[in-house]
Amino acid sequence: MSDLISSLPDEIICYILYFLPSKQVVATSVLSKRWTLLWRYVSSLDFDLNQDFYEDDHDNGYCHSMHSFLVRRGDQPLYKFRIRGYSCDITKSIKSLIRTALSGSGRVQIIDLFCLWEDTAISSMVFNFKTLVALKLKYTIMEDISFVDLPFLKFLHLKYIISLIEDYLSQILSGCPNLEDLKVRVGTSEAKGKFIRLSKLVRANIDNILLSLETFKEVEVLRFNWLTPVRFITFYNCSLPHRISTAEILITT
């Protein structure tokens, strides 16, 4: 009997590996001769430096493997970027490799960053990818968001964004006409209550009212986490979104 997976073409095996963390993808290179180079054609970069730091108990070893991962796979396109870690863990040369890989890939679909980047070069880049479907940012500093054009973006999750730009949220949202899933957590931000037309929005999970309730008129699942009783009054002044099937409102006073 032959093995189960050999009948699958390389593209499918690479697609299966696309869903796994890079560390495991690289580990498959020792499976057999066929698999030795397959990992290089997997179009995802998925590193969790925090987790591996504790697991492996070595300082820069993991950074080193991220570096050699990027160097060895060369110009192969990347569609998924997922990085967890603190920017102090990531050396300048890795950052520049990431920037090169990002700008070299014409079809970036998923960007998921949870890093404290002290420079803003990468976070400013993310809005340039017209092919993006999912964008998740956590603890990211944003400077330049003057032009946002993300026609295919369906998922936008923003947590604890640090930005000097007032009202950066509505600036981003105005460039995402097809958004379906929105999640926003902010530390301290001035609620503007602006209305942004998001006709495809299905799920929203917002803390504090950053946008007018009109924005959420069509959603099915809505979760608010209000921080001040003042917002409660705003809520009464507005008619309830009519399509909502699940609504959860947490009011913390």
Place this chain on the structure above:
Amino acid sequence: MKMMKPYVWLQTSDDSIQQVEQEIAMFCPLICQEIIQKGMGSSKNCAICLPQQVSPAMLSLILDYCRFHQVPGRSNKERKSYDEKFVRIDTERLCELTSAADSLQLKPLVDLTSRALARIIEGKTPEEIRDIFHLPDDLTENVEVEEEHVDDRSVDDLLSFINGNDGGKLNILTILIFVFT
């Protein structure tokens, strides 16, 4: 205007021919192309020859999938829970299904089965992955390494293994070592 034929003839890898609802079969881009561009499948004599990867069992699974998703008005939740149950099959069939769906260019199903396969191998060591897919290790062709694999199974057990009773597989080198030590 000529009426659309409701049925289409398909020939699977074992050369058997069967009739299936055209509307459902058309869900597969490859079959769709054969019908529209080449005018195939309208009778038993010009049945559409499906790729080698599509066995009758796989075709029936794939048609079940298409039949469910072809019905309009199902909610996302319903579709999601159907998909979850659909891929709860053993790894061998999951691999066959991926391969068959890929050959029919049925992308949503390839996506579904690939994700399921990824979940199976997630967090596993290379050795565990080799076991799951019965992958032979052609990188370490070292006898000394292989000797460690010799286990306490009886010769009868091994023979049934070799004859493939349970679909299991043993490295031929291991068997030789077992017999001669």
